[in-house]
Amino acid sequence: MAQNRREEIAGFVVTAEQMRHIEGRVFVAGMPVAALMEKVAGLIVRRIQVYHPNHSLRVGIIAGSGHNGGDALVVARELHFHGYDVLIYRPFSKLKELTSQHFQYAKNLGIPCFDDISALKDCDLIIDGLFGFGLERIITDPVATAINQLNQWSKTIISIDLPSGLHTDTGEALGIAIRATRTFCLGLWKLAFLQDQALEYIGEAELIDFDLPLTDIKAVLGDQPNIRRITPEFALSHLPLKRPPVTHKYKQGHLLLICGSHKYAGGAILTGLGARASGVGMLSMAVPESLKDILTAQLPEALIIGCPEETGAIAYLPETIELSDYSAIACGPGLTKDASSVVQSALNSTIPLILDADGLNILAQLGTIPTLSQRQAPTILTPHAGEFKRLFPDAPDPNKDRVNAVRKVSQHGAIVLLKGARTAIADHSGSIWIIPESTPALARGGSGDVLTGLMGGLVAAASTRKMPIENIVASAAWWHATSGILAAQERTELGVDAFTLTQYLISVLR
Ligand SMILES: NC(=O)C1=CN([C@@H]2O[C@H](COP(=O)(O)OP(=O)(O)OC[C@H]3O[C@@H](n4cnc5c(N)ncnc54)[C@H](O)[C@@H]3O)[C@@H](O)[C@H]2O)[C@H](O)CC1
Numbered sequence: 001m002a003q004n005r006r007e008e009i010a011g012f013v014v015t016a017e018q019m020r021h022i023e024g025r026v027f028v029a030g031m032p033v034a035a036l037m038e039k040v041a042g043l044i045v046r047r048i049q050v051y052h053p054n055h056s057l058r059v060g061i062i063a064g065s066g067h068n069g070g071d072a073l074v075v076a077r078e079l080h081f082h083g084y085d086v087l088i089y090r091p092f093s094k095l096k097e098l099t100s101q102h103f104q105y106a107k108n109l110g111i112p113c114f115d116d117i118s119a120l121k122d123c124d125l126i127i128d129g130l131f132g133f134g135l136e137r138i139i140t141d142p143v144a145t146a147i148n149q150l151n152q153w154s155k156t157i158i159s160i161d162l163p164s165g166l167h168t169d170t171g172e173a174l175g176i177a178i179r180a181t182r183t184f185c186l187g188l189w190k191l192a193f194l195q196d197q198a199l200e201y202i203g204e205a206e207l208i209d210f211d212l213p214l215t216d217i218k219a220v221l222g223d224q225p226n227i228r229r230i231t232p233e234f235a236l237s238h239l240p241l242k243r244p245p246v247t248h249k250y251k252q253g254h255l256l257l258i259c260g261s262h263k264y265a266g267g268a269i270l271t272g273l274g275a276r277a278s279g280v281g282m283l284s285m286a287v288p289e290s291l292k293d294i295l296t297a298q299l300p301e302a303l304i305i306g307c308p309e310e311t312g313a314i315a316y317l318p319e320t321i322e323l324s325d326y327s328a329i330a331c332g333p334g335l336t337k338d339a340s341s342v343v344q345s346a347l348n349s350t351i352p353l354i355l356d357a358d359g360l361n362i363l364a365q366l367g368t369i370p371t372l373s374q375r376q377a378p379t380i381l382t383p384h385a386g387e388f389k390r391l392f393p394d395a396p397d398p399n400k401d402r403v404n405a406v407r408k409v410s411q412h413g414a415i416v417l418l419k420g421a422r423t424a425i426a427d428h429s430g431s432i433w434i435i436p437e438s439t440p441a442l443a444r445g446g447s448g449d450v451l452t453g454l455m456g457g458l459v460a461a462a463s464t465r466k467m468p469i470e471n472i473v474a475s476a477a478w479w480h481a482t483s484g485i486l487a488a489q490e491r492t493e494l495g496v497d498a499f500t501l502t503q504y505l506i507s508v509l510r
């Protein structure tokens with residue numbers, strides 16, 4: 001039970017409102033709020049003692065007016081009983097009833113309480129129980145100044161549920177927010193943890209499960225929640241790891257890559273190497289004629305098709321290429337903007353198409369939405385924020401609320417993978433997948449080419465296995481990010497050039 005509950009729980013993502021509804025069901029079912037607070041705070045204390053076992057530490061507790069503050073005050077009491085040297089900073093005079101009772105008891109136990117944060121200046125560790133998912137508006141003075149002061153001290157800070165000041169859903173700092181060293185997210189992952197702009201405040205994030213019943217969670221989120229964090233189990237279950245005993249190269253799909261130009265020969269090679277790692281049965285690559293030899297040398301197993309070229313870019317696809325012969329096409333890396341006719345051909349195909357890089361820029365020039373409406377088969381777009389804005393100028397800013405941005409544009413029929421520190425994927429039904437772990441090491445030229453090849457190979461291989469294509473896209477993105485993380489662990493974040501990344505794709509599966 002424990003393992004698969006943990007996996008299932010880790011896959012959910014909730015808004016503040018959904019969390020309130022889920023917890024509301026628990027209270028209506030009879031669980032006293034005070035009991036839940038006691039249980040949660042007890043779990044928090046256990047984790048604090050794992051990271052900070054030295055009981056002579058001086059711990060500063062910041063207690064807000066709501067139940068986040070209540071959690072923090074119970075933590076204060078328990079750490080005090082365990083012998084830690086505890087101080088409390090309480091900025092608000094008006095407290096919720098339960099929070100107020102915990103404050104009274106802490107005070108009567110003789111724990112020093114202050115209404116000025118400077119009293120915590122010499123603490124070794126700060127516990128942030130100022131705001132949780134109840135934060136509704138911009139933080140104003142005097143609390144804003146106190147938070148600014150706290151951030152200046154650059155102390156070790158553990159935030160309860162969320163770093164105080166972050167909007168639970170968008171991850172935006174409402175005026176100002178605490179920069180936590182570590183954040184214990186309570187019960188279920190909040191949406192903020194998947195928003196790029198929140199990452200600098202969250203620090204190391206971990207989920208504290210306090211046994212919310214799955215029935216209550218699913219009653220509010222539905223059986224197929226529409227935002228999911230990709231867990232390793234989900235991703236691996238969609239990768240073609242087990243080869244059926246009787247298979248042949250065409251059964252494992254045939255991918256056509258359309259990529260490369262005089263200027264970007266390397267992009268074609270990296271895309272090919274990504275496709276190789278996917279295990280796709282057959283790989284064909286349409287590149288400018290003058291790149292044929294270099295590609296053949298790098299990828300002897302691939303069928304390299306030399307195309308007529310103009311100004312170093314592919315001019316058009318030769319008649320010999322019949323697009324319906326392939327199980328998927330991935331088009332874009334290194335094409336340059338001069339290859340619009342070949343992108344147009346790819347868009348006119350009736351098989352799954354992945355567009356990346358210049359393929360996306362050319363789609364934007366052709367007119368994204370009308371062009372997508374003509375597509376006869378699944379289309380996957382893999383933009384970074386800049387390409388996203390060119391493709392969908394009227395969509396919400398992808399750097400502000402990426403989940404909302406990617407959901408909005410998925411109504412145009414394509415599966416959209418928005419790259420970033422936390423890659424977000426939306427399918428045309430508005431379901432969202434988030435890759436929760438990644439590494440800055442991947443923010444380098446060429447790493448996107450590898451993803452395109454890898455994803456193309458997986459989509460081609462899956463087309464013979466009737467799997468939802470958006471699950472394949474999410475698994476490919478997870479595989480790519482996880483390989484980057486492994487490579488960064490072994491070679492530091494500076495050591496993950498795109499070629500190296502291709503060498504880690506297989507080792508991650510091992
Ligand atoms: N649902 C539960 O009972 C449990 C919640 N847990 C913890 O409690 C918080 C959520 O508690 P809640 O009281 O709803 O909200 P907060 O503690 O985040 O309190 C915010 C508090 O402050 C007021 N407020 C909102 N914005 C501002 C602002 N900009 N300036 C000043 N004051 C503001 C608002 O009125 C609220 O009263 C959750 O995160 C958990 O930590 C328990 O863990 C389980 C039970």
Ligand SMILES: [K+]
Binds near residue numbers: 159161162
């Ligand atoms: K907090």
